[in-house]
Amino acid sequence: MDNEYAAKILDEIADLLDIEGESSFRVQAYRRAANGLRGLIENIERINKEGRLRKVPGIGKGIAEKLEELLTKGKIEYHEELKEKIPPSLLELIQVPGLGPRKAKILYDNLNVQSIDDLLEATQDHRVASLKGFGSQTEENLLKSVRQFREGRERILLSEAYPIAEKILGELRKTSLVIKADAAGSLRRMKETIGDIDLLAASAEPMKLMDFFCCLSLVDQVLVKGDTKSSVIAKNGFQVDLRVVTPEQYGSALQYFTGSKEHNIHLRDIAKKRGLKINEYGLFEVVSDRKMGGETEEGIYTSLGMQHIPALIREDKGEIELAKEHKLPRLLQLEDIKGDLHVHSSWSDGINGIRDMAQEAVQLGHSYIAICDHAEKLTVAGGLSKEDVRARKKEIDRLNHQLDGFTILSGIELNIDNEGHLDYEDDFLKEFDIVVASIHSGFNQPEEVLTRRMLAAIGNPNVDIIGHPTGRILGRRPPYALDLEAVLKAAAEHGTLLELNSYPDRLDLKDDYVREAKRRGVRIAINTDAHTAYHLRYMLFGVATAKRGWLEAEDVANTWQLDDLMSFLRDKSV
């Protein structure tokens, strides 16, 4: 059983309890435990066997027992009982914006609304408005909301949200109404997917600014509008929230709205114990209500006796404890990146030629790039024959001769086949500067098979990097079944680099796994897997994910000087 499955069951229990009207703290406990599981790389079955379930943050006696039951019997009696009382279809209902657990329960109890279709019908037939606590406005809003929900509003990729936020921020900053403005929320934390786009602005004329914001040309629909908060739906369907505060409140507001929720809860708990209170308007002494800070974010953290914590790691996964000890990692920066070790050219399935790719890389400040076209077995992607490889090498040599202070490496992306074999024999592999090996097929094979294939590639001394190690495509394909522990162990042992693929719908390895890889001594290569020159810019998202995985520059092979990189890989091959 994988951790995600167990986490989903716990989340479901939380939702069911919420609808039942249970104490919000009990509900919260199940959600915290589910998140605890999601952050783990070790399989829950093994943790249970070794009796370490209760060591997982958020898991105590009660939930540990329920997880044990889940692992031995395949289900949890308590969960089954809850499903008897509350139809599980209500879980989908509370996904509809504006409909929470309380109202869902009322609709179910009084109108037997159990599904999205039921809700649509009930609102259309005007049976909702007469219920206690509801009204005609609520009915109308629910109708609108459920219709929108059926069209499917899901989380969007960071790479989609990012340019939109930049565009809106640009518009806002142009007006004299705005003193400063920034992205907040999961966008500022650069999570791989974003729910809503959260923006923050400082202004002396909030109402005028809200008028301006709600009338921007890209706004399709205004959901709420107040003098501190407005929400709109943009024409492309994304929800954008704008909060407005005064300049004196900006730091605390930015801290507050950046989250994560878990990080803020922990921080406010610490404040409370010090007799302080944090909200979006500042840091206050509780007894006197005297303002102690709030103009800058740094001030909030230093007032609580800790280092300023970078936004990207504010997830309450240990960063607060380290900040108190002033031992936060010095996170990798985009400027630390010296090259890109996995890009394609028009020799295989890329759009641009090698020269274009190199020129763009120079523009981005890189000093080397590895052209890793597909190898011959991946025929659908125009894989290279040995003759192609040698002809391509001649072009690379010629270009290198013309370039000053920049190096093009001759690389290849091999296909790891069902037996763990690679496209070319070992002797031929030695001719490449960089060898990436990736899985491109058999995603549904059992864990043993996939892991065996992967370990065979990692153990091959000619393989330098494992490309997109878990194979996930965000929103489309789950990661394939892999014994990640075994993979990390082997990679550390053989000095094989694991890729952090920066392609926005991959970001593979993901942040939690990257962090675990570092902890186990595995080096990471952050590559774009670019198929066009423009894609080289995706490095930004890979670096963000690396930062979320607490990586420092020395952990990342492509921050090293080329000589150091090549000698590291040579040592590995002996």
Next chain:
DNA sequence: GCCGTTTTCGGCCCGACTGTTTTCAGTCG
């Protein structure tokens, strides 16, 4: 249900906005 350099019991983050109320519950982040 979890958790403990004040606690093994009694806390558990905090506020805006909306709609339905006439002081507040529900939802959201």
